[in-house]
Amino acid sequence: MNRIDSIFKQSKETGMPVLLPFVCAGSPTHDSLPNLLRALESGGASIVEVGFPYSDPVADGPTIAAAMHDALERGVTPDMIFDQVRGVRDSIKLGLVAMVSVSIVNAMGGPDSFCAKAKEAGFDGCIFPDLAFGESPTYQEACKAHGLTLSLLVSPSTSDERAVEIANASSGFVYLLARAGITGERKDLPDIADRVRTIRRGSQTPIACGFGISTSEQVSAVVEHANGAIVGSALVRRIIDAPNPAQAAEEFVTELALGLVSMDDHV
Numbered sequence: 287m288n289r290i291d292s293i294f295k296q297s298k299e300t301g302m303p304v305l306l307p308f309v310c311a312g313s314p315t316h317d318s319l320p321n322l323l324r325a326l327e328s329g330g331a332s333i334v335e336v337g338f339p340y341s342d343p344v345a346d347g348p349t350i351a352a353a354m355h356d357a358l359e360r361g362v363t364p365d366m367i368f369d370q371v372r373g374v375r376d377s378i379k380l381g382l383v384a385m386v387s388v389s390i391v392n393a394m395g396g397p398d399s400f401c402a403k404a405k406e407a408g409f410d411g412c413i414f415p416d417l418a419f420g421e422s423p424t425y426q427e428a429c430k431a432h433g434l435t436l437s438l439l440v441s442p443s444t445s446d447e448r449a450v451e452i453a454n455a456s457s458g459f460v461y462l463l464a465r466a467g468i469t470g471e472r473k474d475l476p477d478i479a480d481r482v483r484t485i486r487r488g489s490q491t492p493i494a495c496g497f498g499i500s501t502s503e504q505v506s507a508v509v510e511h512a513n514g515a516i517v518g519s520a521l522v523r524r525i526i527d528a529p530n531p532a533q534a535a536e537e538f539v540t541e542l543a544l545g546l547v548s549m550d551d552h553v
Contacts, residue, residue, distance in 0.1 A: 289381040289410040290435045290458035293332050294492040297513060303546050304514035305505065306494055307521050307539055308335040308385065310350060311367040312357025314526050319367065320374040322525065323382075325532040329539030330546070333381035335413065335516065336371070338364055340387040349519040353526060364390060368407035375408030383411040383437065383458075388421075397428035404434060411435035411458045419452060426455060437461045437494070440485070449481070450488035459492040460485070462512060464499065482511040505545030517542055 287295070297304050307326055311319050319336070326334050337350065339357035364386075371382060384404050391400045391414065404412065411434050417425060422438060429436040435458025440449045442463060453460040462485070464478055478495055485493060495508045496516025508515040521538055528534030 288433060288435055288458065289379075290333060290383070293381050294459060294513060297332075297492075303509035303512070304332045304492075304494065305330055305539065305543055305546055306333045306335060306383075306496070306514050306516045307331050307535075307542075308337060308350075308496075308516060308518035309525065309535075310337040310339060310353040310357055310522055311370070312339050312360055312362030313353035313522065314356075314528075314531050316357070316360040316362050316366070317370065318525075318531055319370045321532040322535050323371075323374055323378055323380060325536035326539050327378050327380050329536040330543030331380065331539050333383060333514070335383045335385045335518075336367065336409075338367060338384060338386040338390055340390060342387075342389075347519055349523045349526075353522050364394060364403075368403055371409060372407045381410045382408060383413055383435070384409045385413040385415060388414050388417050397425045398431065401428040401432040401434055405432040409434065411437060413437045413439070413461060415439060419448070419455070422455060426457075429457070435459070439463060440481075442481075446484045449485055453485050453489035453491045453493070456491050459494045459514065460489070461516070462493050462495040464495050464497045464508070478508065479511050502542050502545035505542050506547055507545075509546060515542075515545070 309322050323334060339354040339362055391397055394400045412429055426436055437459050438452045438456045439461045440452050482493055492513040494514035494516050495512040499508060499515050499517045500520030505515040524534045524538050525531045
């Protein structure tokens with residue numbers, strides 16, 4: 287079974303939701319990814335989204351955009367990311383999801399070529415944040431052919447009917463955006479209860495929710511309804527600002543994991 291599927295299966299059996307931090311490969315240094323992945327696992331992460339630096343990131347706020355810009359300035363390439371993942375894969379149990387622009391995929395020969403390389407390197411799934419739903423079948427086929435999950439995005443403006451359709455077209459988990467706009471830290475608690483209920487009425491696909499999640503309280507609010515919480519900008523900022531990025535990553539994720547209250551405790 288694919289690691290992503292296995293992790294959510296275990297989550298369902300135990301009642302414990304999943305924490306899915308995001309990191310930008312190549313930030314804060316060109317070779318920091320392996321140590322960050324080990325640290326995130328130690329802190330309590332189950333799945334990590336690895337962002338492939340792109341010059342025009344979609345919906346990413348200033349923190350992640352700056353991290354990607356700096357990584358590109360350091361000369362980080364997809365092949366370097368694959369090499370780093372390959373080198374650490376056997377030492378971690380994390381599910382690894384490549385978050386990558388379709389422009390990068392096309393530059394690497396298209397979805398089948400990219401998925402083959404991602405799978406060989408040790409990735410378990412993909413997210414293509416700028417992939418139009420109408421163009422997703424080719425990507426679904428490529429991911430399925432290479433044993434990868436494909437998580438599609440549901441935005442706040444997506445109709446309920448289309449949201450269910452997107453969830454059913456996803457594998458591993460569907461990515462529910464908690465808010466409109468760009469990524470970044472927020473102080474308010476996300477309100478996703480109605481949206482999650484609507485999707486669950488028509489789909490069995492696990493739901494992970496992100497966008498503006500930056501505290502253990504917000505993680506708890508998300509997993510009261512969804513199967514997992516995604517944290518990006520808040521973690522990336524702490525990594526960039528830290529004298530010891532791996533230590534900062536582990537400490538912050540340990541703090542966030544305090545919000546992973548058993549689903550049974552919300553009943």
